[in-house]
Amino acid sequence: MSVPFIDLGVHHKPQGFSDRIAYGFTKALRWCADTFFAERYGHRAVVLETVAAVPGMVGATINHLACLRRMCDDKGWIKTLMDEAENERMHLMTFIEISKPTLFERAVIIGVQWVFYLCFFALYLVSSKTAHRVVGYFEEEAVISYTHYLAEIDEGRSPNVPAPAIARQYWGLPDDATLRDVVLVVRADEAHHRDVNHGFASELAGLPVGRIAECPPHVTLEPNWKKAA
Numbered sequence: 001m002s003v004p005f006i007d008l009g010v011h012h013k014p015q016g017f018s019d020r021i022a023y024g025f026t027k028a029l030r031w032c033a034d035t036f037f038a039e040r041y042g043h044r045a046v047v048l049e050t051v052a053a054v055p056g057m058v059g060a061t062i063n064h065l066a067c068l069r070r071m072c073d074d075k076g077w078i079k080t081l082m083d084e085a086e087n088e089r090m091h092l093m094t095f096i097e098i099s100k101p102t103l104f105e106r107a108v109i110i111g112v113q114w115v116f117y118l119c120f121f122a123l124y125l126v127s128s129k130t131a132h133r134v135v136g137y138f139e140e141e142a143v144i145s146y147t148h149y150l151a152e153i154d155e156g157r158s159p160n161v162p163a164p165a166i167a168r169q170y171w172g173l174p175d176d177a178t179l180r181d182v183v184l185v186v187r188a189d190e191a192h193h194r195d196v197n198h199g200f201a202s203e204l205a206g207l208p209v210g211r212i213a214e215c216p217p218h219v220t221l222e223p224n225w226k227k228a229a
């Protein structure tokens, strides 16, 4: 499977107060993550993917409710955001096969989920534009982190273990795929989320929507009753 080309250097230059808040908040969280995880990329991926899977579902919920109240079309936003949440959850399900979180990290995940869900929900209600910009900046950082993870694998500091079965099935990777192949498709997913969320924020701000990186192909998840039929 070929991974779609992604532009690693995409950065939305903060324009105006809300963008600066979003960027400052992202850089503060980046500092926390760098301090907490240092070079433990597998653990970093597991913990941060539990956070990354939240905004899409929050955005989908709030847009869904708004469309019901206003009786208007969602312009495809709800499905896009739900797909993002599912895709991030599959990142989590993949990296949990690579690194097992410590008991302390599991406690951090529970605490962070409470705080982040409530804060992000409130932010989305107050300013959906800022909320999408925050996610756009988070995803810029995710692309950088997965690029560091690739270097870690290429330089032999992280073993290039076989790709977990769940990842091979989801992205249709060959049987001999490795962790490196997985990190490449995950990074391409993050670049897609980055561009989609910057695009949504720009659309809400009345700015032109830039180029959107292609999402690597993956299977559609289906319930067991459907698979058995």
Ligand SMILES: [Fe+2]
Residues within 6 Å of the ligand: 049, 052, 087, 088, 091, 142, 190
């Ligand atoms: Fe992710």
Ligand SMILES: [Fe+2]
Residues within 6 Å of the ligand: 052, 088, 139, 142, 189, 190, 193, 194
């Ligand atoms: Fe992401």
